[in-house]
Amino acid sequence: SPSLRTGVLVSTWKMKGFDIADMLVFLQNVGAVHFFCNYEESRGNYLVDADGNRMLDLYTQISSIPIGYNHPALLKVLSKPHNLSTFVNRPALGILPPENFPERLMETLVSVAPRGMSRVQTMACGSCSNENAFKSMFIWYKNKERGHNQPSQEEINSCMLNQGPGCPDLSILSFMGSFHGRTMGCLATTHSKSIHKLDVPSFDWPIAPFPKLRYPLEEFVRENSQEEARCLEEVEDLIVKWRQKGKTVAGIVTEPIQSEGGDNHASPDFFKKLRNIARKHGCAFHVDEVQTGCGPTGKFWAHEHWGLDDPADIVSFSKKMLTGGYFHKDEFMADKPYRIFNTWMGDPSKNIFLTEVLNVIKTERLLEEVSRSGKALLQGLYELQAQYPHLLSAARGVGTFCAINARDDATRDRLILKVRNKGIILGGCGEKSIRFRPALVFKEYHVHLFLNIFNDVLAEH
Amino acid sequence: SPSLRTGVLVSTWKMKGFDIADMLVFLQNVGAVHFFCNYEESRGNYLVDADGNRMLDLYTQISSIPIGYNHPALLKVLSKPHNLSTFVNRPALGILPPENFPERLMETLVSVAPRGMSRVQTMACGSCSNENAFKSMFIWYKNKERGHNQPSQEEINSCMLNQGPGCPDLSILSFMGSFHGRTMGCLATTHSKSIHKLDVPSFDWPIAPFPKLRYPLEEFVRENSQEEARCLEEVEDLIVKWRQKGKTVAGIVTEPIQSEGGDNHASPDFFKKLRNIARKHGCAFHVDEVQTGCGPTGKFWAHEHWGLDDPADIVSFSKKMLTGGYFHKDEFMADKPYRIFNTWMGDPSKNIFLTEVLNVIKTERLLEEVSRSGKALLQGLYELQAQYPHLLSAARGVGTFCAINARDDATRDRLILKVRNKGIILGGCGEKSIRFRPALVFKEYHVHLFLNIFNDVLAEH
Ligand code: FES
Numbered sequence: 001s002p003s004l005r006t007g008v009l010v011s012t013w014k015m016k017g018f019d020i021a022d023m024l025v026f027l028q029n030v031g032a033v034h035f036f037c038n039y040e041e042s043r044g045n046y047l048v049d050a051d052g053n054r055m056l057d058l059y060t061q062i063s064s065i066p067i068g069y070n071h072p073a074l075l076k077v078l079s080k081p082h083n084l085s086t087f088v089n090r091p092a093l094g095i096l097p098p099e100n101f102p103e104r105l106m107e108t109l110v111s112v113a114p115r116g117m118s119r120v121q122t123m124a125c126g127s128c129s130n131e132n133a134f135k136s137m138f139i140w141y142k143n144k145e146r147g148h149n150q151p152s153q154e155e156i157n158s159c160m161l162n163q164g165p166g167c168p169d170l171s172i173l174s175f176m177g178s179f180h181g182r183t184m185g186c187l188a189t190t191h192s193k194s195i196h197k198l199d200v201p202s203f204d205w206p207i208a209p210f211p212k213l214r215y216p217l218e219e220f221v222r223e224n225s226q227e228e229a230r231c232l233e234e235v236e237d238l239i240v241k242w243r244q245k246g247k248t249v250a251g252i253v254t255e256p257i258q259s260e261g262g263d264n265h266a267s268p269d270f271f272k273k274l275r276n277i278a279r280k281h282g283c284a285f286h287v288d289e290v291q292t293g294c295g296p297t298g299k300f301w302a303h304e305h306w307g308l309d310d311p312a313d314i315v316s317f318s319k320k321m322l323t324g325g326y327f328h329k330d331e332f333m334a335d336k337p338y339r340i341f342n343t344w345m346g347d348p349s350k351n352i353f354l355t356e357v358l359n360v361i362k363t364e365r366l367l368e369e370v371s372r373s374g375k376a377l378l379q380g381l382y383e384l385q386a387q388y389p390h391l392l393s394a395a396r397g398v399g400t401f402c403a404i405n406a407r408d409d410a411t412r413d414r415l416i417l418k419v420r421n422k423g424i425i426l427g428g429c430g431e432k433s434i435r436f437r438p439a440l441v442f443k444e445y446h447v448h449l450f451l452n453i454f455n456d457v458l459a460e461h
Numbered sequence: 462s463p464s465l466r467t468g469v470l471v472s473t474w475k476m477k478g479f480d481i482a483d484m485l486v487f488l489q490n491v492g493a494v495h496f497f498c499n500y501e502e503s504r505g506n507y508l509v510d511a512d513g514n515r516m517l518d519l520y521t522q523i524s525s526i527p528i529g530y531n532h533p534a535l536l537k538v539l540s541k542p543h544n545l546s547t548f549v550n551r552p553a554l555g556i557l558p559p560e561n562f563p564e565r566l567m568e569t570l571v572s573v574a575p576r577g578m579s580r581v582q583t584m585a586c587g588s589c590s591n592e593n594a595f596k597s598m599f600i601w602y603k604n605k606e607r608g609h610n611q612p613s614q615e616e617i618n619s620c621m622l623n624q625g626p627g628c629p630d631l632s633i634l635s636f637m638g639s640f641h642g643r644t645m646g647c648l649a650t651t652h653s654k655s656i657h658k659l660d661v662p663s664f665d666w667p668i669a670p671f672p673k674l675r676y677p678l679e680e681f682v683r684e685n686s687q688e689e690a691r692c693l694e695e696v697e698d699l700i701v702k703w704r705q706k707g708k709t710v711a712g713i714v715t716e717p718i719q720s721e722g723g724d725n726h727a728s729p730d731f732f733k734k735l736r737n738i739a740r741k742h743g744c745a746f747h748v749d750e751v752q753t754g755c756g757p758t759g760k761f762w763a764h765e766h767w768g769l770d771d772p773a774d775i776v777s778f779s780k781k782m783l784t785g786g787y788f789h790k791d792e793f794m795a796d797k798p799y800r801i802f803n804t805w806m807g808d809p810s811k812n813i814f815l816t817e818v819l820n821v822i823k824t825e826r827l828l829e830e831v832s833r834s835g836k837a838l839l840q841g842l843y844e845l846q847a848q849y850p851h852l853l854s855a856a857r858g859v860g861t862f863c864a865i866n867a868r869d870d871a872t873r874d875r876l877i878l879k880v881r882n883k884g885i886i887l888g889g890c891g892e893k894s895i896r897f898r899p900a901l902v903f904k905e906y907h908v909h910l911f912l913n914i915f916n917d918v919l920a921e922h
Pocket residue numbers: 124125126127128129183585586587588589590644
């Protein structure tokens with residue numbers, strides 16, 4: 001019976017001699033679990049596993065730890081009595097915000113707002129950030145289309161039945177290789193791996209090719225710019241085609257660097273032209289900075305590297321930002337309450353930590369640190385790929401947001417495993433890439449620690 | 462420029478004489494904001510606003526505060542040094558769980574698992590819980606259909622393009638008046654208010670009528686059972702119709718009590734028959750306990766009131782449970798890793814609080830308390846509707862999960878406002894209902910405090 005049996009089960013399990021891994025196997029598919037961690041003992045760039053092994057972490061919980069483990073500034077938050085009620089009482093932010101919430105927003109999110117973005121909506125994770133960003137674009141598009149008049153009775157009635165005109169056949173254009181989340185709206189714009197999408201119904205939305213560039217970018221400028229031109233042409237074709245199909249593109253979404261899909265880069269020129277295409281066709285332009293945002297490229301937002309004249313319309317974030325959410329231009333604010341809404345609308349306890357994270361980034365000049373470490377890392381990767389051309393290629397990156405390709409996926413997986421056995425945690429992405437996602441406190445000497453070990457592993461291989 | 466301007470903006474705003482409300486207006490659509498709160502000063506059943514007014518809270522952050530504000534057991538969590546790292550280092554649970562995570566799951570979620578549910582997947586909110594529950598049902602359905610063989614190459618390729626057969630045309634059957642969340646998959650099963658759905662593309666999924674019963678249920682048994690039979694017949698018709706359309710129903714989702722849609726009840730007999738229809742047609746049966754779960758009906762899960770022979774396949778939760786997630790039967794576990802996955806997969810810091818919440822529910826016998834208070838509340842509502850039949854009707858409820866209808870929406874809104882001015886917070890739902898969603902620590906004397914004030918307001922009206 002579903003009564004409250006707290007405590008009984010665990011002791012039964014332990015009596016039967018099961019260990020913690022067995023318990024989890026019983027409860028969930030654990031095929032993705034790498035190992036169990038001791039977060040209490042972890043510090044800075046070092047993650048400690050359940051057996052006490054201390055490892056230099058270049059993957060940082062899928063790029064979601066901003067300033068390392070157990071940063072004293074974050075621990076201090078919990079020692080201040082006036083912060084505690086924020087952890088204990090999670091409010092419904094959309095209806096009953098804490099009195100310090102607007103000030104907290106100003107001090108944190110607004111203080112790092114991308115240029116041209118005056119508004120910010122908090123959410124709780126990357127998926128709800130992107131889902132609501134998409135909804136904002138649809139709402140914006142339809143309001144524009146109906147001249148900001150009230151919706152018709154037909155629209156109001158039909159939407160309750162999931163039907164048009166109230167639920168319109170609008171679409172979001174995304175890129176092959178992109179990752180924007182796994183809830184069903186996001187998943188319709190995600191095209192990283194088939195296992196992410198298989199068996200889940202989706203929307204007939206247009207998918208453009210993302211440039212397949214040759215690295216280092218500086219050496220293949222002409223070829224790469226031709227490839228980018230080809231993709232941009234395809235984007236315009238798809239916009240026209242989908243309009244003709246009656247599934248008009250309301251918005252274009254892109255990552256500044258395709259992350260899960262294999263660390264695929266494109267040039268600032270590509271993104272500027274993409275932004276212009278969006279404007280030309282009346283589509284919103286949404287930059288998904290869930291993985292790239294909060295400093296790992298050496299600028300706070302990766303899209304700052306582009307130097308856009310006309311800012312993006314929407315920039316979404318999560319991961320290192322600890323809270324999810326999205327910035328947007330004025331005209332993307334919902335015209336009525338409860339259109340962009342849910343119970344929690346974020347979590348103010350994450351904003352408290354974000355205050356400290358931003359302070360540390362500023363006072364410890366971590367963006368400069370990232371640029372410095374990133375330069376050393378990329379330089380080291382260039383040297384290794386020159387030394388082991390049969391194993392490595394296509395080193396690439398901005399800041400510490402770097403990647404390198406292995407010969408094939410089996411080699412990639414073996415290299416990651418061997419490096420882990422020598423105390424360094426790396427992550428994979430795409431088909432055969434190794435990605436580097438250290439925290440912002442990753443320093444030059446950590447780079448050299450890693451490069452030495454990686455060199456040893458490659459030499460042995 | 463998007464540099465780190467922390468601290469500058471707030472002082473500028475303050476110098477210009479803006480107050481906190483102005484700041485938020487500048488940042489967001491604040492049309493839904495009721496007032497600002499002082500959560501530090503709030504205690505138990507009492508919420509304190511920014512001006513220091515202390516109000517008896519019968520709405521509790523849209524039913525998401527389980528044991529009242531600033532419960533000492535929850536504050537104590539933060540005074541224990543070994544808990545702190547869980548707050549400071551949010552892990553990627555799906556790949557690097559903390560060593561105590563399986564044990565924590567056993568002590569919390571597994572200890573309250575609904576009958577027949579051996580597995581539990583944590584998530585972060587109601588929407589990702591339901592989105593992933595839907596995905597589990599789609600994956601289960603397709604695996605069953607392909608005889609648990611490997612997917613074809615055509616399926617693998619087509620899903621990357623959002624096309625069939627890899628992204629199949631399956632559907633989820635939901636009920637008119639239901640609310641299952643606002644991300645795009647959830648939203649396709651949500652039919653509460655048009656403002657929730659307008660302008661957002663959706664899926665052509667079947668929507669059955671939910672029984673419109675007459676209250677009190679005991680007095681209209683025959684009429685109500687006819688109405689339920691009508692709806693069940695429609696459910697079967699829709700399943701057949703959508704199969705013929707090529708959009709086979711993979712799962713049926715229902716709330717035990719439709720909450721946002723107006724506190725619409727149905728009998729245990731209705732749900733038993735619905736469960737049988739699901740089995741008969743090979744559809745999964747998903748009970749969404751996001752709002753009803755964790756005790757407010759006097760049982761831990763509202764669907765325990767039904768006495769199902771064959772348990773549900775999936776039960777999702779969030780809100781009072783503090784963490785999101787869903788329980789499911791063995792056969793709904795994904796066959797491969799990374800199919801049900803995201804960066805965080807929940808938040809272990811919420812599980813720590815849940816441990817304490819479950820302890821308090823048990824040691825303070827709060828489910829009994831809820832039954833007792835609920836009985837007094839419903840009795841009081843019956844008496845008031847008898848006394849003010851021109852204003853109130855259809856009092857209904859289980860435990861403290863009660864509601865009553867006002868004459869019309871304007872009356873409802875006025876009554877809620879007047880009651881608030883006398884120090885009591887209520888919520889609305891549906892077209893003209895007032896809903897009661899106190900915490901589990903709501904006692905009989907709070908019921909009488911409320912009833913007296915409500916009586917005064919009704920008498921004045
Ligand atoms: S969808 Fe973002 S927290 Fe649930």
